[in-house]
Amino acid sequence: MASTKIHIGKFNFENCFMNAAGVYCFDREELEKILNSEAGTFVTKTATLSPRDGNPTPRYQDVPLGSINSMGLPNLGFDYYLEYLLELQKTHPDRTFFFSLVGMSPEDTHTLLKRVQESEFNGLVELNLSCPNVPGKPQIAYDLETTEKLLTEIFSYFKKPLGIKLPPYFDMVHFDQAAAVFNKFPLTFINCVNSIGNGLILDDETVLIKPKDGFGGIGGEYVKPTALANVHAFYKRLNPSIQIIGTGGVLTGRDAFEHILCGASMVQIGTTLHKEGPEAFKRITEELKAIMDEKGYKTIEDFRGKLKYL
Template identity: 55%
Template sequence: AIDLSATIGNETFQHPLINAAGVWDETATEMNAVLASDAGGLTTKSATLAPRAGNPQPRYFDTDLGSINSMGLPNQGLAYYLDFIANTDTNKPIDLSVTGTKMADQIDALKQIQASDFAGLCELNLSCPNVVGKPQIGYDLEATKEILDRVFAFYTKPLGVKLPPYFDLQQYDAMAEILNQYPLTYINAINSVGNGLVVDPETERVIIKPKGGFGGIGGKYIKPVALANVRAFRQRLRPEIKIIGTGGVTTGTDVFELILCGADIVELGTVVMQEGLDAFARINQELADLMAAKGYQNLADFRGHLQEYD
C-alpha cells in the first residue's frame, strides 16, 4: 500500500497536502471545514495581534492561470486562533501562522505564543506583499537577521518561516546562509509572487482596488518559481530544516514535482479558492496513482531525487 505520510518537527501528516495560509482559514467555520476535508492538516490565516478588516474590495480575482490578491491580512486576531486551536479536537496537525505590520508586533505575537499552551508548528510570515507602505521582510537581509535574532532569543517551540520568492542564485546563497544560523524547524517557499498586475482590457482598468491594482500572484503562473525556490533552498539549507513547498499546484503531478525538488509537504492555495476543498481528495488520489504507476511506496522514495544533466 502507498504511504503518503510526512513529518515536520513533532508533527506527522497522514497526507502531504494542507491549505496555504490565507486560504479557507480565517474563521472557525472555514478551519473546521479544512479539518473535515481530505487535507492532511490545517494552516491558520496569518494572525496579527489585533483583528484586521484588511484592504478594500475588490481584493481577490481568479484568472485562467491563477489569481491575484491584495487581501491585506484580514484576520480575527491572534487570540482567536489560539483559542480555536485550544478548543479543537483533531488528530491533524495545525500550523499557526503569525505576522504583523511592524517587527515589534511580530515579536510580541511570538511572545504570546511562547507563553501559551500551544506546542504545535508555528509559521512566521515574513513575506506578505499587501500591506501598504510595508516592504516584505524576507527581501531585506538585515531585517531578516534582526527579527530571527530577536525571536530565537526567547522562542523555543517549533518555528518555520514563510518566505517570498527569490529570483537570483545569489539571493538563495545569502538567505540560506542566514537561515542556517537559526534552529528553524522548516521554511515555507513560496508566498505569492508579490506586486504583479492583472489588467482588464475591456474596462481598461486594473482588476483589484488596493495599491493601484498591484497584488500577489498565485496559481499556475508561479509553479516554476516555486519549484526553483524549493530546489535552491534544499540544495543550501541544513538537512534538519524541512521545506513546505507552496505555489502553483493544481495536480498530483505538480505535488510530485515539488517533492522531487525537496519539499516535505505541499500546500494548496489558488486551486482551493477555485475548486473548493474537494481539491485535496482529487490531488491526493492523483499523487497516489502516479506513485503506484512509478512503483514508489513512500514520499521518501523520491523526495529530493531530481536529476540533472551531466
C-alpha cells in the same frame, strides 16, 4: 499502495497536503471544512495582534492561469485563532496544526511570539516574512540583515517549533545569502513561496482589483516554475534539519509530485483550493498516489529531493 504520510520536525501527518494561509482559513467554519477534508492538517489565516479588515474590495480575482490578490491581511486577530487551536488540541489530540502569524512591526512580532511561547499551543508556528500586499510595509525577507536580526531576537526566547514563509527569490546569489542566514537558526521549516508580489493583470483597459491601483500578488499556474526553483535551491543549501513546505501552482497531483521531487516535505494549496473548495485535496491526493504507484514509490521519502539533472 502508496502513502502520502510525512513528518515535519517531530510531528507526523497522515497526508502531505494542507491549505495555504489565506485560503479557507478565515474563521472556524472554513477551518472546520479543511479539518474534515483529506488534508493532513491546516494553517490558520495569518493573524495579527488585533483584528484587521484588510484592503478595500475587490481585492481578489481568479484568472485563467491563477489569481491576483491584494488582501491586506484581513483576519479575526491572534486571540480568535489561538483559542480555536487550543480547543482543537483537546478535541483532536492526535492532530497537529500550524498557526500563521505576522507582526506589523518587530515589536508586534515579539509580542505575538512571546504570547505563543507562554501559551499551551503545541503545534507549529509559521511566521510570515513575505506579505507583499500591505501598503507601506516591505517584505522583511528581502532584507536579509533585518531578517537575521529579527530571528536572532526571536530565538533568544522562542523555544517552540517555528518556520518562516518566504517570498520568491530570483537570483542565485540571493539563495546563497538567504540560506546562509537561515542555517544559523533552529528553524523547523521554511515555506516556499508566497505569491509573486506586485503583478498587474488587466481586463480590457482596467485593472482587476482595487488596492494599490491594481497591483497584487500573483498565484496559481503563473507561479509554479518560480516556486519549484525556490524549493530546490533551498533544499540544496539548507541544513537537513530545516524542512521545506512547497507552495505555488499546485493544480494536480503531478504539480505536487514535482514540488516533492524538488525537495518539499509538505505541499500547500492556495489558488486551486479557492477555485475548487476542500474537495480538491481528495482529487490531488489520489492523483499523486497514482503517480507514485506507477513509479513504484511507496512513500514520500522515496523520491523527495531526488530531482535528476542533464
